[in-house]
Amino acid sequence: MSFRMFAIALVLLGFAACSKEPAPDAAAAAATDTAAASTPAAANVNAARIIGAAGDTANWLTTGRTYDEQRYSPEDQINASNVKDLGLAWSWETRTRRGLEATPLVIDGVMYTSGAWSVVWAHNARTGELLWSFDPQVPRDWGKYACCDVVNRGVAAWEGKIFVGTIDGRLIALDAATGKPVWDVLTIDKDRPYTITGAPRVVKGKVIIGNGGAEYGVRGYITAYDATTGNQAWRFYTVPGDPGQDPENKALEMAAGTWRGTDWWTVGGGGTVWDSMAYDPELNLLYIGVGNGSPWNRYIRSPGGGDNLFLSSIVAVNPDDGSYVWHYQTTPGDSWDYTAVQHMILADLEINGATRKVIMQAPKNGFFYVLDRTNGQFISAEAYVPVTWATHVDPESGRPVENPEAHYANETKKIRPAPYGGHNWHPMTFNPNTGLVYIPVLDLPFKYGQDNAFKYRPGEWNTGVDFLETIPSKDPDTMINDLKDVKGYLAAWDPVAQKEVWRVQHAMSWNGGLLSTAGNLVFQGRADGKFAAYTADKGELVWEVPVDVGIVAAPITYTIDGEQYIAVVAGWGGAYALASGVPRHKGNVLEEGRILVFKLGGKAEMPKTDVVFLDIPKPPEMDSTPEQVAHGEALFHTFCSVCHGGGALSSGGGVPDLKFMSPETHATFDGIVLGGARAAKGMPKFDHVLSADDAKDLHAFLVTAANNTIAFCQSEYRKNYPELLDTACTRSSVKASE
Numbered sequence: 040m041s042f043r044m045f046a047i048a049l050v051l052l053g054f055a056a057c058s059k060e061p062a063p064d065a066a067a068a069a070a071t072d073t074a075a076a077s078t079p080a081a082a083n084v085n086a087a088r089i090i091g092a093a094g095d096t097a098n099w100l101t102t103g104r105t106y107d108e109q110r111y112s113p114e115d116q117i118n119a120s121n122v123k124d125l126g127l128a129w130s131w132e133t134r135t136r137r138g139l140e141a142t143p144l145v146i147d148g149v150m151y152t153s154g155a156w157s158v159v160w161a162h163n164a165r166t167g168e169l170l171w172s173f174d175p176q177v178p179r180d181w182g183k184y185a186c187c188d189v190v191n192r193g194v195a196a197w198e199g200k201i202f203v204g205t206i207d208g209r210l211i212a213l214d215a216a217t218g219k220p221v222w223d224v225l226t227i228d229k230d231r232p233y234t235i236t237g238a239p240r241v242v243k244g245k246v247i248i249g250n251g252g253a254e255y256g257v258r259g260y261i262t263a264y265d266a267t268t269g270n271q272a273w274r275f276y277t278v279p280g281d282p283g284q285d286p287e288n289k290a291l292e293m294a295a296g297t298w299r300g301t302d303w304w305t306v307g308g309g310g311t312v313w314d315s316m317a318y319d320p321e322l323n324l325l326y327i328g329v330g331n332g333s334p335w336n337r338y339i340r341s342p343g344g345g346d347n348l349f350l351s352s353i354v355a356v357n358p359d360d361g362s363y364v365w366h367y368q369t370t371p372g373d374s375w376d377y378t379a380v381q382h383m384i385l386a387d388l389e390i391n392g393a394t395r396k397v398i399m400q401a402p403k404n405g406f407f408y409v410l411d412r413t414n415g416q417f418i419s420a421e422a423y424v425p426v427t428w429a430t431h432v433d434p435e436s437g438r439p440v441e442n443p444e445a446h447y448a449n450e451t452k453k454i455r456p457a458p459y460g461g462h463n464w465h466p467m468t469f470n471p472n473t474g475l476v477y478i479p480v481l482d483l484p485f486k487y488g489q490d491n492a493f494k495y496r497p498g499e500w501n502t503g504v505d506f507l508e509t510i511p512s513k514d515p516d517t518m519i520n521d522l523k524d525v526k527g528y529l530a531a532w533d534p535v536a537q538k539e540v541w542r543v544q545h546a547m548s549w550n551g552g553l554l555s556t557a558g559n560l561v562f563q564g565r566a567d568g569k570f571a572a573y574t575a576d577k578g579e580l581v582w583e584v585p586v587d588v589g590i591v592a593a594p595i596t597y598t599i600d601g602e603q604y605i606a607v608v609a610g611w612g613g614a615y616a617l618a619s620g621v622p623r624h625k626g627n628v629l630e631e632g633r634i635l636v637f638k639l640g641g642k643a644e645m646p647k648t649d650v651v652f653l654d655i656p657k658p659p660e661m662d663s664t665p666e667q668v669a670h671g672e673a674l675f676h677t678f679c680s681v682c683h684g685g686g687a688l689s690s691g692g693g694v695p696d697l698k699f700m701s702p703e704t705h706a707t708f709d710g711i712v713l714g715g716a717r718a719a720k721g722m723p724k725f726d727h728v729l730s731a732d733d734a735k736d737l738h739a740f741l742v743t744a745a746n747n748t749i750a751f752c753q754s755e756y757r758k759n760y761p762e763l764l765d766t767a768c769t770r771s772s773v774k775a776s777e
C-alpha cells in the first residue's frame with residue numbers, strides 16, 4: 040500500500056478559524072420555567088467592589104476574579120475531603136459547535152458568559168434559567184480572519200452594563216438586566232483583518248479592549264472607552280507605525296529604533312493584545328500582554344535584526360491616559376509566534392528575604408517569568424516545559440540566550456515550544472496557600488521553515504513560515520512517533536524556587552484552564568471530555584466526571600445563599616482543535632458545548648448522548664496527475680490547513696473534517712470553494728486567490744488524501760496504535776437525547 044499522500048491531521052500546525060454553522064438560537068434552547076430570582080440591580084459592579092473582590096466568595100466580578108487575576112477563591116466549603124460528593128446542579132446546552140473559551144462572571148446570582156461568534160448569555164446562576172441572550176450578528180465571512188476559532192473568552196461588567204468584544208471588531212455595552220445594546224462602537228479599521236476574542240477589563244470607568252490578527256497582518260493596540268458613553272478615551276499602539284510618519288509618542292519613537300527595514304509596515308508589524316491584562320490599583324498600572332509579529336518570521340519582518348519592540352512583551356501603561364510606563368520583552372526579535380499574551384498574575388512573594396510585588400507569566404516561549412511589577416525589573420525565569428530555541432535566560436540582563444539551532448531561515452528546524460506555546464491562553468491560577476502557580480502546559484514541537492516565496496497577501500495568512508514543512512510525515516513510523524511527541528500536562532510551579540513541584544501527565548494536549556480554591560483543590564477540564572479536581576498541594580486526582588465534550592475554558596466558583604458552586608463552560612475548540620481534530624476515543628464525543636454547574640450533593644442528570652462512530656466514506660473517483668495532486672497539496676497548506684487541519688485531514692472545533700465530505704459536498708465542491716455556497720455558514724469563497732484549475736487540484740488532493748487515509752486506517756498501524764489514530768480514522772456522530 041502506498042502511503043505517499045497519506046496524511047493525518049496531526050497537530051503540528053495550528054491556529055485558524057474558518058467557520059461553519061449559523062448562529063446558535065440561544066433563546067430557543069432556553070429551558071425551564073423557573074421564576075427569575077429577585078436580584079439587586081443587575082451587574083452592580085464598581086471600583087470598590089472589584090478592588091475588594093478577593094474575599095467576596097459569592098461573586099466572580101471580573102474575568103480573572105480579581106484585578107490581580109489570581110483565579111483563586113478562599114471558599115473552602117467544597118474541599119479535598121468532600122469533593123467526591125460533587126454532583127451536577129444544572130446544565131445548559133449552548134447549541135454551538137465552535138470553540139467555547141469563556142470564563143463566566145457571576146454577579147449577585149446571575150451568570151454572564153459568552154460563546155462562539157461573540158454571543159452573550161445571562162443565566163440564573165442557581166437554576167440555569169436563561170434570563171436573556173444577545174447575538175451581535177457577526178457576519179460569518181469575517182470568521183475567516185479569526186486565526187484560532189471564532190471564540191470569545193468572556194465579558195466584563197460595570198455599573199449595570201455587560202461588555203463584549205466581537206469577532207468583527209466591535210465593543211458592545213449591554214443593559215445587564217435585559218441584554219439590550221446600550222452602545223456599540225467599532226474598535227478597528229475594517230480594511231485590516233482584526234478580530235476580538237479576549238475579555239474586556241474595566242478600570243476606573245474605562246473599558247479596555249485589544250484585538251487579534253497578527254497572523255494575517257495588522258498593527259496591534261489597545262483602546263479605552265468610557266463605560267457610560269462608549270466614547271474613546273485613549274489608544275496605545277504596541278508597535279511603531281508608518282516609518283514615513285512621525286511616531287505617535289516617545290515610547291513608539293524608542294520602539295521604532297528597534298525595527299529594521301520597512302517591509303514589516305506593509306504587513307502591519309503585529310503585536311496584538313488579544314487576551315491577557317492585569318491591573319494594580321495601588322500602583323495605578325495596567326499590564327498588557329503583547330503578541331507576535333506580522334509576519335512571524337523575523338528574517339523577513341526585520342532583516343538585519345533588532346528586538347522589534349513591543350512584540351512579545353509585557354507592557355505597563357497608565358490606565359488614565361494610556362501612556363507607557365515600562366516594558367519587559369520575553370522574546371526579543373521573536374520569530375516563532377512566541378506571544379507574551381498569556382495570563383499574567385500579580386502577587387506579593389517573599390524572595391530572598393524581601394517582599395516583592397511581582398507579575399508572573401508563562402508565555403508561549405516556555406520560560407516562567409517573575410518580574411518586579413513596580414518597574415519591570417527582571418527577577419527570575421526558568422523553563423517550565425522543554426525548550427530548544429534558547430538555552431536559558433541570562434540572570435544579569437534578563438535576556439534569553441538563543442540557541443543557534445532555533446534559526447530557520449536557511450534550514451527547516453524542529454523547535455520547542457511550538458507556535459501553540461508551552462502554554463497558551465488557558466488561564467493559570469495562583470494559590471496563596473500553597474504558594475504555587477498551576478500551569479496548563481502544552482508540550483509539543485513544531486517544524487519551522489522559511490517561506491522563501493513569501494509575498495504579502497492582504498487578508499490571508501502572512502507568517503513567512505512554510506506550512507508545507509509542518510505536515511504530517513508520509514512515512515507512517517515517523518508519523519506515529521511525531522504523534523507520540525504531542526503531550527500536555529498540569530504543572531504545579533514554585534515561582535520563588537522556579538521549579539516544578541508536581542505534574543499530572545494528561546493523555547493528550549490542549550487541556551483546559553484552571554481554578555484553585557482554599558479547599559486544597561485545583562479544577563481542570565480536559566481534552567478527553569472529563570472535568571476533574573486535583574489536590575493543590577500534591578496533585579492527586581480526587582474527583583472526575585465525564586461530560587462528553589473536551590473542555591478548554593477555565594472553571595469558576597461562586598456561592599448563593601452560602602452554598603458553593605463550581606461552573607465551567609465545556610466545549611472543544613480553538614487553534615489546536617481546528618488543526619488537530621477531536622480525540623473522540625477518550626470521551627470527547629459531543630460537537631456542541633454545554634455550561635455545567637456543580638455543587639455538593641447535586642442531583643441533576645447529565646444529558647445523555649448516543650454516539651455512533653463512522654468510518655471515512657469512499658470518495659468519488661477523480662482523474663488527476665500526481666503533479667496536480669502535489670499542486671493541490673501546496674494550495675491546501677497555503678489557504679486551508681489552518682482551519683481544516685495539517686495534511687488535510689483532521690479538524691475539530693466545528694469545522695468540517697474534509698475526509699468525511701458527503702457525495703453532495705464533492706458534487707458542489709467548486710461552488711463552495713469558488714462560489715461561496717456556504718459563506719453563510721462561515722466558509723468564505725476563495726475565488727480571489729484560486730482559479731478553477733486550482734480548485735480542481737485542491738479537490739484531487741483531498742480525494743487522494745482521503746483514499747490514502749482509508750488505506751492507512753485499514754492497516755496494521757491502526758491495530759497497533761488504536762488511540763493515536765482514532766482521531767484521524769473515525770468521526771463520532773452524536774445526538775443529544777433530552
Ligand code: CA
Pocket residue numbers: 253254330331376378
Ligand atoms: Ca499568534
